[in-house]
Amino acid sequence: xxxVVQSPLSLVVHEGDTVxxxxxxxxxxxxxxxxxxxxKKAPTFLFMLTSSGIEKKSGRLSSILDKKExxxxxxxxxxxxxxxxxxxxxxxxxxxxxxxFGPGTSLSVIP
Amino acid sequence: xxxxxQTPKYLVTQMGNDKSIKCEQNLGHDTMYWYKQDSKKFLKIxxxxxxxxxxxxxxxxxxFSPKSPDKAHLNLxxxxxxxxxxxxxxxxxxxxxxxxxxYFGPGTRLTxx
Numbered sequence: 001x002x003x004v005v006q007s008p009l010s011l012v013v014h015e016g017d018t019v020x021x022x023x024x025x026x027x028x029x030x031x032x033x034x035x036x037x038x039x040k041k042a043p044t045f046l047f048m049l050t051s052s053g054i055e056k057k058s059g060r061l062s063s064i065l066d067k068k069e070x071x072x073x074x075x076x077x078x079x080x081x082x083x084x085x086x087x088x089x090x091x092x093x094x095x096x097x098x099x100x101f102g103p104g105t106s107l108s109v110i111p
Numbered sequence: 112x113x114x115x116x117q118t119p120k121y122l123v124t125q126m127g128n129d130k131s132i133k134c135e136q137n138l139g140h141d142t143m144y145w146y147k148q149d150s151k152k153f154l155k156i157x158x159x160x161x162x163x164x165x166x167x168x169x170x171x172x173x174x175f176s177p178k179s180p181d182k183a184h185l186n187l188x189x190x191x192x193x194x195x196x197x198x199x200x201x202x203x204x205x206x207x208x209x210x211x212x213x214y215f216g217p218g219t220r221l222t223x224x
Contacts (some may be wrong), residue, residue, distance in 0.1 A: 021126060034212065041214035043154070057214060086152055098167055099144075101154040 002027045004102035006089050012108045017079050021105045023089030024071040033065050033072045033100065043088055046074070056089040079109045114138050115216035117202050123222045124192055131188045132219045134202030142166075143185040144175060146201040154201070162187050192223045219224065 003038060007022045025033065032050040036043035047056045049065035056063050060079075065072045076083055086104040093100070113137045124130055136143060144167075145157040158177045159167035165177065174190045189196060203218040 038152075042217050045212050045214070048212050088154065090154075098159065099156060101146075101156075104152050104154075106152075 002091070002100045004089055004091050004100050006087075006102040007103050009103060010106040010108075012110060015081060015109055017078060018075065018077045019079060019107065019111075021074040021076075021087050021089075021107070022071065023073070023102055025091045025102075026070065027091040027093060027100055028068075029094040030091055032080050032092040034090040034092055035063055035072070035074050036090065038086045038088055038104070039084075046087075046091075056093060072083075076107075077108045079107075079111075081109050081111060083107060084109045092098055105110070115202060115204055115214050117216040117219050119128055119201075119219060120217060121220050121222075123224065125224055126172075126192055126194060128192050129188070129190045130192060130221070131186055132202075132221075134185045134187070134216055136183055136202075136204040136214070136216075138204055138206075138214060140204035140206050141182060142205045143179065143182075144203040144205075145185065145187050146203060147213075148199045148201060148218070150198070158185075158187075189221075192221075194223050197221055197223045 004025045035046040047063045052067040060077045063074045084105050087102045089102040090098045118133050142161045144159045149156045157171050160179045162182050163179045176188045179185045197222050198219045201218045203213040205213045
């Protein structure tokens, strides 16, 4: 059965800290790994990673995929209170664009 | 303009009732989805349509019936609502193919009393 696991499930850090969120997957017909940020409402897209070893960056956020070890990490440097959210990792399959979501990591950044 | 919109945003109803949630996307995407997010925040796919055709139908009670009148709309009808149906339901769309990033609607919070 397809599975996406995230760790930790929750995390509390102080502003300015650097955090690393982990995602591992066991998915047949894997195509890409997606990261989303969910605050109070709908998930918003952060990254799509298809190739192994190529880091994607957006401001203080970066992510990388290891297709051999079947995991991805999301790094956030110099965290701010606005980074507080649930970060969702998801595996996109080749078959019918089906997406399997992980349980999410709830990040709280305190001043 | 909202890319993916859902109505209503909130829905409170009694057990046993039948209700519908509507979803529309103006992104020109071929694929649309319904997800259920429970109280533990786990997002689980329910259905997916590609160009009005059902392509993913997860293990969902047959009280849930999606309908896609055209590729910009995917509605969800729920019969005989149960307490366990209380959740946030998200509609999403994607261009499909290798560009599979999904865009989510704002969600509909369904509460069954």
